[in-house]
Amino acid sequence: MATLLAHITVQAGSEARFEAIARELFSRTHADEPDVLRYEYWRGAEERTYYTLLSFPDHRAFIVHQTSDHHEVASPEIGKVVESIRLEWVDPISDACALPPTDAQNAPDGADELTLKYSETYAAQVADWWLALR
Numbered sequence: 001m002a003t004l005l006a007h008i009t010v011q012a013g014s015e016a017r018f019e020a021i022a023r024e025l026f027s028r029t030h031a032d033e034p035d036v037l038r039y040e041y042w043r044g045a046e047e048r049t050y051y052t053l054l055s056f057p058d059h060r061a062f063i064v065h066q067t068s069d070h071h072e073v074a075s076p077e078i079g080k081v082v083e084s085i086r087l088e089w090v091d092p093i094s095d096a097c098a099l100p101p102t103d104a105q106n107a108p109d110g111a112d113e114l115t116l117k118y119s120e121t122y123a124a125q126v127a128d129w130w131l132a133l134r
Contacts, residue, residue, distance in 0.1 A: 001100040002062040002124050006052040007086040014081035021077050028070035035061035059105035059124045066118045091130040101134055
């Protein structure tokens, strides 16, 4: 399982463009990726802030999302409007969330170069304190 929360701040005046990109990514992700469990965008309370909640059955499915054609096409466009982004791996509380725990996974044997790069760049970070509470 892999679940993360993206904390996003967009450049001033870029809110409408960011939301258009988010709608397209949401649509394509849910239409083209059978392993997506959650993929949602949210506006934050502070101006220009957004959140994305992403959840997949495992880390490899998350990497499939990251390397998908639609994500690769959107990434440069996102880069033009995003001021900052912070990815936070999160772990569901058992019996208070239907999603399974977040766990790390290596890239599969024989993975292509992009998959290897993204598997390293976006490696799931499992906090030690989570393990004691599972």
